[in-house]
Amino acid sequence: MTAQIELTNVNKYYGAYHALKDIELSIRKGSFTALVGPSGCGKSTLLRSLAGLENISSGTLKIAGEVMNAVPPRKRDVAMVFQSYALYPHMTVEENLTYSLRIKGVAKAERKKAANEVAAVTGLTHLLGRYPRELSGGQRQRVAMSRAIIRHPKAFLFDEPLSNLDAALRVHMRKEIRALHDRLGATSVYVTHDQVEAMTMADHVVIMRDGVIEQQGSPLELYDRPANKFVAGFIGSPAMNFLPAIGGQDGRSIILDLGLKQTIALGRTVQPGQALSIGLRPEHIELAAPGEGILSAPVALVESTGATCFLTMATTPELSVVFNGRSVARAGDRAGLNFVPGSMHLFDAETERRLPG
Amino acid sequence: MKRFLSSMIDGRGFDIGLVSLPLAFLLTLSGLPLLYNIVMSFQEVDMFSLGSFWRPFVGLKNYRDLFAQPETWPILANTATFVAASIAGQFLVGFGLALFFWTSFPGASWLRGLFLVSWVMPGLVVGAIWNWILSGDFGVLNFILRETGLIDGNIFWRSDPGFSLWAVIIANIWLGTSFNMILLSVGLSAIPRDLYEASELDGANVWQRFWTITLPMMRSSIGAIMALGLIFTLQQFDLFAAITSGGPNNASNVTQYWAWDLSFRQYDFAKGATISVIMIAFVMVASVVYVRSTRHEVRG
Numbered sequence: 177m178t179a180q181i182e183l184t185n186v187n188k189y190y191g192a193y194h195a196l197k198d199i200e201l202s203i204r205k206g207s208f209t210a211l212v213g214p215s216g217c218g219k220s221t222l223l224r225s226l227a228g229l230e231n232i233s234s235g236t237l238k239i240a241g242e243v244m245n246a247v248p249p250r251k252r253d254v255a256m257v258f259q260s261y262a263l264y265p266h267m268t269v270e271e272n273l274t275y276s277l278r279i280k281g282v283a284k285a286e287r288k289k290a291a292n293e294v295a296a297v298t299g300l301t302h303l304l305g306r307y308p309r310e311l312s313g314g315q316r317q318r319v320a321m322s323r324a325i326i327r328h329p330k331a332f333l334f335d336e337p338l339s340n341l342d343a344a345l346r347v348h349m350r351k352e353i354r355a356l357h358d359r360l361g362a363t364s365v366y367v368t369h370d371q372v373e374a375m376t377m378a379d380h381v382v383i384m385r386d387g388v389i390e391q392q393g394s395p396l397e398l399y400d401r402p403a404n405k406f407v408a409g410f411i412g413s414p415a416m417n418f419l420p421a422i423g424g425q426d427g428r429s430i431i432l433d434l435g436l437k438q439t440i441a442l443g444r445t446v447q448p449g450q451a452l453s454i455g456l457r458p459e460h461i462e463l464a465a466p467g468e469g470i471l472s473a474p475v476a477l478v479e480s481t482g483a484t485c486f487l488t489m490a491t492t493p494e495l496s497v498v499f500n501g502r503s504v505a506r507a508g509d510r511a512g513l514n515f516v517p518g519s520m521h522l523f524d525a526e527t528e529r530r531l532p533g
Numbered sequence: 534m535k536r537f538l539s540s541m542i543d544g545r546g547f548d549i550g551l552v553s554l555p556l557a558f559l560l561t562l563s564g565l566p567l568l569y570n571i572v573m574s575f576q577e578v579d580m581f582s583l584g585s586f587w588r589p590f591v592g593l594k595n596y597r598d599l600f601a602q603p604e605t606w607p608i609l610a611n612t613a614t615f616v617a618a619s620i621a622g623q624f625l626v627g628f629g630l631a632l633f634f635w636t637s638f639p640g641a642s643w644l645r646g647l648f649l650v651s652w653v654m655p656g657l658v659v660g661a662i663w664n665w666i667l668s669g670d671f672g673v674l675n676f677i678l679r680e681t682g683l684i685d686g687n688i689f690w691r692s693d694p695g696f697s698l699w700a701v702i703i704a705n706i707w708l709g710t711s712f713n714m715i716l717l718s719v720g721l722s723a724i725p726r727d728l729y730e731a732s733e734l735d736g737a738n739v740w741q742r743f744w745t746i747t748l749p750m751m752r753s754s755i756g757a758i759m760a761l762g763l764i765f766t767l768q769q770f771d772l773f774a775a776i777t778s779g780g781p782n783n784a785s786n787v788t789q790y791w792a793w794d795l796s797f798r799q800y801d802f803a804k805g806a807t808i809s810v811i812m813i814a815f816v817m818v819a820s821v822v823y824v825r826s827t828r829h830e831v832r833g
Contacts, residue, residue, distance in 0.1 A: 229730050250736045262727035266749040275745070276735035327735070 179238075180205040180331060180363040181226060186235030188221060188387075195221045197387040199235070203331075203365060203380070208357050210378035211367045213410070218387040223333050223367045228252050240330050255324035256333040259340065261316045263308040269295075269319050270304040276327050290326055298322045298356075314345050321353070325360065332357070334366040338373065350377055371411055375399070383407050405528040408455045408521055414486065416455045417495050420525065423450040430454065430522075434491040438471050440515075444533060446522065453528070455521030458498040462514040463487070463505065469512030475505050489513070567813070573806035580800060595807040604783050611698055612767075612787040615705075619769075620762040622706035627713025627758075634714070635721050645718065648711040656708065660775020663704040667691055667776070694784035697777045701785055704772050709765060713758055720754030721747070756826025763819040767812055788812055 181203040188196035196218050203209050211219040224230040225237065228249035237244050244252055264272050271278075273294060274287040282290075295301045298318050308316055317337060324332055334353070338346045354377050357364050368374055374381050375395040382392040383406075391403040395411075402408035408416050421430040423446035424439060430452060432438040446452065466472060476490035485503045489495040489511070497513070505511045522531040540546035574595055576588040599605055634645040651659070666674050669689035678684045690700040724747065732742050748755075770789050773779055779786035779794065786794075788808050796805030 227730075227734060229733070249730070249733045250738065252734075254734065256731070256734050258727050258731060260725070260727050262725070262731040264728060264732070264746065266752070275732065275737075279732075279736045279741055279745075323731075323735075 178205050179203060180207075180240055181365070182236075182238040184236040184238075186225070186237060187233050188218075188225060188230065189233045195387050196225070196232070199389060201382060201389065201392070203363060205363055206361050207379045208354065208364045208366065208377060209380045209382060210374035211365065211382050211384060212369065212371055212374040213384035213390075215369055216386075217384040219367045219369075219382075219384050220335060221387075222384070223256075223335055223365060226331070226365060227254055227256050227333055253327075253329050254331045254333055255327050255329040256335065257320045257324055257337045259336040261308075261320040261337075261340075263316060263319055263323075265308050267307075268304065269300060269306050269308070269311070272308065272319055273300075273304075273323050273326050275323070294322045294326045297359075298325070313341050314349065317341060317349060321356070325356070330363065332362050332364040334364065336368055337366075338368075339370075346373075353377065372413060375411065383410060401530070402455070402521060403530055405453060405455065405523050408523070408530075412457055414458050414496050414498060416457050416521070417461075417493075418523075419454040419456065419493065419495070421452045421454045423448050423452060425449075432471070434471065434473070434493075434495070440470060442520075443518070444522075446531070451525035452531075453523040453525045455523060456495075456515060457519065458486075458496045460516040460519035461495065461497045462516065463497065463499065463503075464512035464514050466510045466512055469514040472510055472512045475507055475509050475511055478503050478505065478507055487511075570806045570809050571813075573803060574810045576803060578801075578803040578806075583802065591803075595803045599804055599807050604786070608783060608786050608788060608791050611783075611785065612789075615698060615702060615769075615787050616763060616766045618699075618702045619705045619709065619766045620759060622702065623709040623713045623762060624755075624758065626706065626710045628717050630710065630714040631717035631721055634718060645714070648714060650711075651708060652711045652715075654708070656769070656771025657775050659704060659708050660772045663700070663707070663772075664691070664776055667700050667703070691777050692781055694781055697781060697785035701769075701772050701776050704776060705766065705769055708769075708772070709762065712765075713762070716758050716761075717751070717754055720751045723754075724750045753826045757823055760819045760823030760826065764816055764823075767816060 179202045181201070183199050183201040186196055186199040186201075187194070199222065201222075211222055213219050221230060225232050226239070228244070228247060232245060239252060239254065264275060267275065270288070270291045273291045274282075277287045277290060291304060292301070295304055298321060300315070300318055300322055303311065303315060303319075308319065311319065317340075320337065337353070338349055341349060350373060353366075366374075366377060375398075378395060380392065381395050381398055383390045383398065385406055391398060391407045398407060398411050402411060405418065409418070420433045422433075423429075424431055425448050427445050427448050429439050429441045430446060432440060432454065462469075473489040473491045473495065475487055476494065477486075477488040479486040479488075480502060483500060485499055485501060487497040487499075487503060487505070489497065495513070523529060524531060537546065541550060575590060575592060577591045577594075578588055582588045630645075630648065634641045666672055667690040669675065669687050669692065672690070674690070675684070675687045679687070688696055690696045728746055728750070729742055732746050737745060767789060770793065773785065773787065773790040777785040779790045783791075789812065792805045792808045792812070794805075795801045795808065
């Protein structure tokens with residue numbers, strides 16, 4: 177597996193502000209990598225550094241094996257799809273698509289042919305003569321992508337391309353972008369703040385916070401073995417429950433603190449008395465009959481979408497539970513709760529890191 | 534009556550009232566004089582008929598007489614030169630400055646604001662200052678040109694027929710440049726940054742970005758500034774009064790100064806009105822260009 181993009185020890189400063197901290201990232205050729213994190217985490221800065229719109233302060237950035245640290249954007253041979261689409265408003269769709277070819281000096285007939293080919297793939301054929309202002313949001317999005325595709329670049333860079341679309345179109349375009357990526361065999365880097373987008377589209381997810389890569393790996397790896405509380409809370413919807421606990425005296429159990437204390441046996445060892453934070457995904461808590469299960473708690477709120485049911489339990493801190501189907505329990509009822517075996521994530525309460533083992 | 538009052542307070546009557554006030558103002562102070570001017574250009578006007586509106590109608594006689602005068606065509610040509618050179622100079626220098634300040638170095642916006650001082654200055658004051666700069670014997674412009682070796686002897690800018698029009702043009706370019714710069718700066722700052730980033734990634738270098746993004750995106754701004762420039766230069770009177778008074782021997786005379794000269798110094802009101810009507814035609818064309826170019830603004 178060859179790396180198409182390779183970052184070694186990359187740092188970026190804006191004056192005194194340290195925007196990217198010791199970034200180590202290797203992006204496999206043909207892979208779909210998502211950079212995800214809350215706003216201000218540095219994911220866009222990282223993407224713009226790949227494009228050359230920002231210069232990195234130190235470290236090495238290689239694209240297709242060549243060091244690109246000081247190479248201007250126009251010589252990097254990467255294409256970018258902007259959040260605002262950045263379509264040229266004074267050019268028709270066809271002129272927008274073929275702009276890069278025109279700059280390169282490609283003959284007009286050839287440009288037209290290339291535009292027709294790409295438009296056929298992205299379904300823009302009937303819109304080639306229109307101006308961007310005459311297009312809907314989804315169509316503009318397609319033009320922006322086609323403008324990137326026509327160049328056959330070394331890498332596609334997407335900067336939150338779906339954030340200006342409505343929810344239904346977003347889900348649709350998500351699939352379309354991924355299908356296009358597979359068809360072109362391209363290398364894509366995709367910035368988003370939406371973890372669902374990252375999880376569903378990418379082969380490789382990079383989670384960032386405050387300029388640091390918190391964890392990277394396949395989507396399911398991140399879901400199953402989050403390296404710390406931040407990643408655990410960021411991935412998954414609804415978000416993971418975190419329950420305070422301390423290690424039991426026998427070293428093989430924990431004492432949960434949900435208002436009243438509850439001892440739960442573990443299949444592993446912990447340090448007696450160690451302060452812990454127990455991560456438990458809402459989908460890994462099962463409802464049991466009242467009085468049964470590991471613990472029993474009153475139901476505070478029942479929200480149902482018909483297919484899925486969201487329960488909020490009146491504990492401190494609140495516990496959220498999600499399951500398919502309908503709830504027999506109503507707000508105010510007591511319900512028993514069971515945890516799916518092996519679904520508990522143990523984090524050190526102080527360092528917030530996952531306990532080894 | 535009651536319905537009328539209530540519509541004046543919160544209905545269409547209020548809207549019409551708001552619009553009619555400035556319209557009435559415009560009509561009385563601009564529309565009527567304009568019409569009166571056009572009417573006068575078809576009448577025989579002398580000192581004795583000045584006070585009455587009903588004067589002998591002479592058809593196109595004033596126009597025929599005007600074009601029979603030997604100085605008419607040279608003055609029209611001077612006007613064309615003055616307008617074209619002033620607009621070109623103001624636009625090129627203004628655009629250059631706008632692009633320069635667009636690079637946003639420290640203090641750029643502060644310095645750009647300072648440039649507006651030249652536009653705020655009254656034309657007569659600007660004329661007086663340029664009189665010193667352009668002075669043949671001790672003027673600083675001659676000094677610079679002589680010391681850099683560009684000229685051997687002094688140029689008498691204001692009294693040499695070959696230079697007098699250009700003396701006013703130079704002053705007018707100085708006067709109008711900052712207005713061009715401000716308007717073009719606004720146009721430049723309205724171009725979204727990400728267009729440049731996109732075109733940079735598409736492989737365009739600085740020149741290609743200028744020709745394919747900046748200039749086309751500035752089309753409406755440029756159209757507007759050209760049309761306004763035409764109107765402003767056709768209005769430019771103070772500089773002529775202050776620098777050359779149209780001389781020597783009409784070498785720097787232009788229609789707007791000549792119209793005033795004919796009407797209020799030679800008391801030939803009919804010819805003064807006639808030349809004004811010819812100017813109105815040109816300004817109308819410019820206004821149409823201006824209105825069209827501001828309407829056709831490109832929006833993303």
